[in-house]
Amino acid sequence: MLSTCVCELMSPTDDLVKQWESEQDRLREQVVEEDTQPWQKNPDFSGLERVGGVDLSFIKGDDANACAQLVVLSYPDLQVLYEDNQMVTLTAPYIAGFLAFRETAFLLDALQRLGTEKPALLPQVVFVDGNGLFHSREFGLACHVGVLSGLPCVGVAKNLLQVQGVYKSEEHQSQIATLQKGGDSFPLIATSGKVLGKALRSSDKSTKPVYVSVGHMISLDTAVRLTHSCCRFRVPEPIRQADCRSREYLRAHFPAAQTGSTGSALTS
Numbered sequence: 001m002l003s004t005c006v007c008e009l010m011s012p013t014d015d016l017v018k019q020w021e022s023e024q025d026r027l028r029e030q031v032v033e034e035d036t037q038p039w040q041k042n043p044d045f046s047g048l049e050r051v052g053g054v055d056l057s058f059i060k061g062d063d064a065n066a067c068a069q070l071v072v073l074s075y076p077d078l079q080v081l082y083e084d085n086q087m088v089t090l091t092a093p094y095i096a097g098f099l100a101f102r103e104t105a106f107l108l109d110a111l112q113r114l115g116t117e118k119p120a121l122l123p124q125v126v127f128v129d130g131n132g133l134f135h136s137r138e139f140g141l142a143c144h145v146g147v148l149s150g151l152p153c154v155g156v157a158k159n160l161l162q163v164q165g166v167y168k169s170e171e172h173q174s175q176i177a178t179l180q181k182g183g184d185s186f187p188l189i190a191t192s193g194k195v196l197g198k199a200l201r202s203s204d205k206s207t208k209p210v211y212v213s214v215g216h217m218i219s220l221d222t223a224v225r226l227t228h229s230c231c232r233f234r235v236p237e238p239i240r241q242a243d244c245r246s247r248e249y250l251r252a253h254f255p256a257a258q259t260g261s262t263g264s265a266l267t268s
Helices: 001-028 098-119 142-150 170-177 218-228 239-255
Strands: 050-059 066-076 081-088 125-131 155-156 185-189 194-198 210-218 259-262
Touching: 001 125, 001 142, 001 185, 050 194, 050 239, 066 098, 066 239, 098 142, 125 142, 125 239, 125 259, 142 210, 155 218, 170 194, 185 210, 194 218, 210 218
Parallel strands: 050 125, 125 155
Antiparallel strands: 050 066, 050 259, 066 081, 155 210, 185 194, 194 210
């Protein structure tokens, strides 16, 4: 009797996982891993004028209510041109590897509002706080946002997602030690031999790398080069501004509460 009850309790989640896996497989076929825009092929990214960043920040201890943030910065001077923040309630359950099904809709809503209200400020590329192809099923949050928005997307994670044979091993740590200056990188290679992303030393001052992967409509090498060009500090400015401003919003509106990060970098 107990085993029957457990199966009944687990089956909705199992069904949901199967549904989400099917959706990831369907959308994965639409990912473009090549440069698609003229500015991407220019050494100095000539023609790129607007870069976006998206992030969600939570009140600490509350995994349902969050501030969804979009910022658009000028390029190359990285000044904020536009910001949008909205309190949202996440209803989908958290399941490792499927974070995008909790968060993507709110990030797309922000991009849609911008496209409706101020289309001239739509970003030409979006930086996502999370992973793209560097994912257990090669379809993380940055891929979801890219494919469903139709915009070039880059995933930048602050922590190493340990998937497909990529681990925080002694070998990985020794590879990090070889990154001597800002812009240096090394590939994240799956057991299959496929390069899923790159570890990037984003600035001379930061020895801890970020992990860059393709979201959509951009090549990995271009994504890495663009990420480095957008870094004043360790994290690229579009994501850093989205994170800072979403946390500021929560502090202003919920002063008694602490804020917490989305966790995208670990589980997207």
